[in-house]
Amino acid sequence: MSASPLRMVGFDADDTLWRSQDYFDQAQLDFERIVGAYVDLHDARLHERLYAIEKSNIGVFGYGVKGMTLSMIEAAVEITSQRISAADLHRIVELGKDLLRHPVEILPGIPEAVAAIAAEFEVVLITKGDLFHQEAKVRQCGLADLFRRIEIVSEKDVETYARLLREFELPASQFVMVGNSLRSDIAPVLALGGWGIHVPYHTTWAHENEAEIAADAPRLRRVEQAAQLPQTVRELAAIAAN
CATH class of the missing domain: 3.40.50.1000 (HAD superfamily/HAD-like)
Structure with missing residues (x-):
C-alpha cells in the first residue's frame, strides 16, 4: 500500500x-414515442413533467430502473388524462424490463x-x-x-x-x-x-x-x-x- x-x-x-445513462435516455425516447400518440409532445412538456415526477418519487421508490418505470407509468396516466391504453402501459413496463436486462x-x-x-x-x-x-x-x-x-x-x-x-x-x-x-x-x-x-x-x-x-x-x-x-x-x- x-x-x-x-x-x-x-x-x-x-x-x-x-455505461448506464445511455440506456435510460433511450428508454425515455421510447416512452415519449408511446405517449406522443396521445398528446402533442411540445405542448405537454413531457421531458420536464417526467423529470418532475421522477424527482418527487425518489423518496418513495428510490433510484434506479424500477423507480423510473413506475414514474413513467404515473406520468403517462397523468399526461394523457387517463386515456392511455392498457396495451401501451404494458409497453412502458417492457421498457423497464429491457433496462434491467441491458448488458x-x-x-x-x-x-x-x-x-x-x-x-x-x-x-x-x-x-x-x-x-x-x-x-x-x-x-x-x-x-x-x-x-x-x-x-x-x-x-x-x-x-x-x-x-x-x-x-x-x-x-x-x-x-x-x-x-x-x-x-x-x-x-x-x-x-x-x-x-x-x-x-x-x-x-x-x-x-x-x-x-x-x-x-x-x-x-x-x-x-x-x-x-x-x-x-x-x-x-x-x-x-x-x-
Missing part, C-alpha cells in the same frame, strides 16, 4: 465504470486504471440504486475482485459517506472519490474534507448535476479519460502528503 496519507480510493459504478459494458480504459490504482491504494466501490440490479451488474462487470468492499446504498450524501468512512476507520482527508456525478460522487466528499476526481460522462441525468462546486475547488480534479486516473490519484496523494 502507499505510504501517502491518501489511503483509499472510492469508485462510483454507473457511468464511471460502465454491462465497461468503459474504455477502466479495467487498467482500476487495477493500477488498486496496486497502490485500497479501492472500494460505492454505488446507489436498486439493490437487485446493482448486484447483478457488479457480478457481471469482471472487476469485483479488485475492490476491498462493495457498498450499494440508497443515497450518496454527506451522511452516507460519513457513515462509510467511520466503518472504514478512515478520516475523510485520506479518501478520494472518483465519479461522474457532481451531486452524488464529488460534493458530499468535498464537504467532509475529502478529495474528488470528476470524470464527466457524455450524458448525465439532470438530478445528478444539481450541485454547486467551484471549478477551482482545491481538492477537486477533473479528467476526461480513464487512463488519466492513476496519475491524478498519485498527484493528489502527493499534495495530501504535503
Whole structure:
C-alpha cells in the first residue's frame, strides 16, 4: 500500500465504470414515442413533467430502473388524462424490463486504471440504486475482485459517506472519490474534507448535476479519460502528503 496519507480510493459504478445513462435516455425516447400518440409532445412538456415526477418519487421508490418505470407509468396516466391504453402501459413496463436486462459494458480504459490504482491504494466501490440490479451488474462487470468492499446504498450524501468512512476507520482527508456525478460522487466528499476526481460522462441525468462546486475547488480534479486516473490519484496523494 502507499505510504501517502491518501489511503483509499472510492469508485462510483454507473457511468464511471460502465455505461448506464445511455440506456435510460433511450428508454425515455421510447416512452415519449408511446405517449406522443396521445398528446402533442411540445405542448405537454413531457421531458420536464417526467423529470418532475421522477424527482418527487425518489423518496418513495428510490433510484434506479424500477423507480423510473413506475414514474413513467404515473406520468403517462397523468399526461394523457387517463386515456392511455392498457396495451401501451404494458409497453412502458417492457421498457423497464429491457433496462434491467441491458448488458454491462465497461468503459474504455477502466479495467487498467482500476487495477493500477488498486496496486497502490485500497479501492472500494460505492454505488446507489436498486439493490437487485446493482448486484447483478457488479457480478457481471469482471472487476469485483479488485475492490476491498462493495457498498450499494440508497443515497450518496454527506451522511452516507460519513457513515462509510467511520466503518472504514478512515478520516475523510485520506479518501478520494472518483465519479461522474457532481451531486452524488464529488460534493458530499468535498464537504467532509475529502478529495474528488470528476470524470464527466457524455450524458448525465439532470438530478445528478444539481450541485454547486467551484471549478477551482482545491481538492477537486477533473479528467476526461480513464487512463488519466492513476496519475491524478498519485498527484493528489502527493499534495495530501504535503
